[in-house]
Amino acid sequence: MTDHLSNGEKLVEISDVELCVETFGNPANPAVLLVDGAAASMLWWEAELCEQIARGDRFVIRYDNRDTGRSTSYPPGRPGYTYTDLAGDALGILDALNVERAHIICRSMSGGIGLIVGVDHPDRVASLTFVSTSTGEDGLPPSSDELTSNNPADPDPADSAAVVDFVVASARAYSGGSSYFDETAMRALVEREVARTRNIASTLANHYAMTFDGPSRGFGDITAPTLVVHGDRDPAFPLPHGQALRDAIPGAKLLILQGAGHDLPRPLWDVFVPALIQHTGGGRP
Incomplete structure (x- = not known):
């Protein structure tokens, strides 16, 4: 069921790039900016999840990072x-939407984006x-053997069906064998992803090839209230x-998602969303 809270996709010019942005809910509500990880467009923050957050009196913003979806590709x-x-780019989107301050949610690779914004633009x-x-x-456990051993060759970007199969298989592996993994829903999402992407070859490669520069300081210098969400x-x-992330950030809290892998399974949204609404209730833009 959808409440049709989306305000529609639009392309936003920020400096010399074009980013595709979609918002949900009332702009007068506290803003929540969703930033996804490597090779993931806005679609991985599912529209139904965005609507569920927006129903908690939040103004939800999702967007395609460079080299994903409809945004600029290289x-x-x-x-x-x-x-x-x-x-x-994340700050530029807030500027374009006239948002002074936002609750910023970063997943996987984009944790580095949250760190940069958190310590350099508090x-x-x-x-x-x-x-x-x-x-x-250093010293944290490596990725599981099951994940590292399941590393098929990249598909031919011109073969859309092969790309879909590859991304679905990757998502299955990253679910950590969770019983929550829904292959039918995942395949539908990935098919939409591939169909709307400017350059799928760039999506598959470029986030892993960029320069991972850092902020001026570290996680211990974050002053914003922080919630860490992690699947067991x-x-x-x-x-x-x-x-370790919880321990590194002063005052941070940890929400463990039981049975989740490297994802936010739909059956656990009723755990994640109330926690997020509570966490983002302490400040308005």
């Missing part, structure tokens, strides 16, 4: 940007939420990564 293997540029951040991410420090079956960043 030649495969030659991304013309860094982590800091992607953080600038005036723009009402709160931070890190989902399925890591401090990246995450095969990419096993649970100690989430615990």
